[in-house]
Amino acid sequence: MPRTGLSAEEIKARATDLALTRMRLLGADKVRLTDVAKELGVSHAALYAHFADKTALLDAVxxxxxxxxxxxxxxxxxxxxxxxxxxxxxxxxxxxxxxxxxxxxxxxxxxxxxxxxxxxxxxxxxxxxxxxxxxxxxxxxxxxxxxxxxxxxxxxxxxxxxxxxxxxxxxxxxxxxxxxxxxxxxxxxxxxxxxxxxxx
Missing domain, CATH: 1.10.357 (Tetracycline Repressor; domain 2)
Known part of the structure; x- marks a missing residue:
């Protein structure tokens, strides 16, 4: 388990939620993995374990x-x-x-x-x-x-x-x-x- 207490699937789902929220507020072009990771409470590197890059995160949305x-x-x-x-x-x-x-x-x-x-x-x-x-x-x-x-x-x-x-x-x-x-x-x-x- 990550330090957030979330499973791998929960992290992916929560990151997708956050990416969608940021997409709505700022536009897809301004969604950043670093910002999503920070809000989720995990490292940027940890998020890369679930999404290869920003494109993969937006694709999940x-x-x-x-x-x-x-x-x-x-x-x-x-x-x-x-x-x-x-x-x-x-x-x-x-x-x-x-x-x-x-x-x-x-x-x-x-x-x-x-x-x-x-x-x-x-x-x-x-x-x-x-x-x-x-x-x-x-x-x-x-x-x-x-x-x-x-x-x-x-x-x-x-x-x-x-x-x-x-x-x-x-x-x-x-x-x-x-x-x-x-x-x-x-x-x-x-x-x-x-x-x-x-x-x-």
Missing amino acids: IERWMHEVQQKLAAVASAAGDPAQRMVDWLVTLYQTKRQRALTDPEPHRAFDIASALDKPFVIAHLSSLLDQLAGLFSEAQARFGSDSALNARLIYTATAAFHHPTLIAQTAHTDQEPMLRQIITLTLLGMQSSPAQVG
């Missing part, structure tokens, strides 16, 4: 946020009811979750945008998890949308990209575009029902 999004969407995907309606609810939840983060937590959202542009492994894993959730819904509704659930998931995710891409969300967050998103989802799903996606 973003990864935690993405995990929270995944859990929220998983609850929508696994709810009872018509899978096509759950697709709508899932995409709307994704949009509104990211929109609210852009409005209320702009600094972490900006860091998420940068991480997404760099195609970091944990961002790729996050996207894969989201597509798997959507594919599961298409699999449930296979009779209406055809058998290639993974392709259908990629199609509708791409068709609605303007409503969940972090850069675009930041640019439009002050206007609630949910009504437009619902119309686009409805039209896309109608088209996919009449002409199921084919591998090509």
Whole structure:
């Protein structure tokens, strides 16, 4: 145990909390491992045992946020009811979750945008998890949308990209575009029902 009385996992979690707080107050550019270590009550070197550098610490903040999004969407995907309606609810939840983060937590959202542009492994894993959730819904509704659930998931995710891409969300967050998103989802799903996606 470190002298703080915290386990290794608790130190990582607490350091992530502190980094998020400092990111909100000062911006990601001004977060320093030395400051986080001092506030945590451990040496700078001790914090390096958990985070290789500042980038790794900021990545931990973003990864935690993405995990929270995944859990929220998983609850929508696994709810009872018509899978096509759950697709709508899932995409709307994704949009509104990211929109609210852009409005209320702009600094972490900006860091998420940068991480997404760099195609970091944990961002790729996050996207894969989201597509798997959507594919599961298409699999449930296979009779209406055809058998290639993974392709259908990629199609509708791409068709609605303007409503969940972090850069675009930041640019439009002050206007609630949910009504437009619902119309686009409805039209896309109608088209996919009449002409199921084919591998090509």
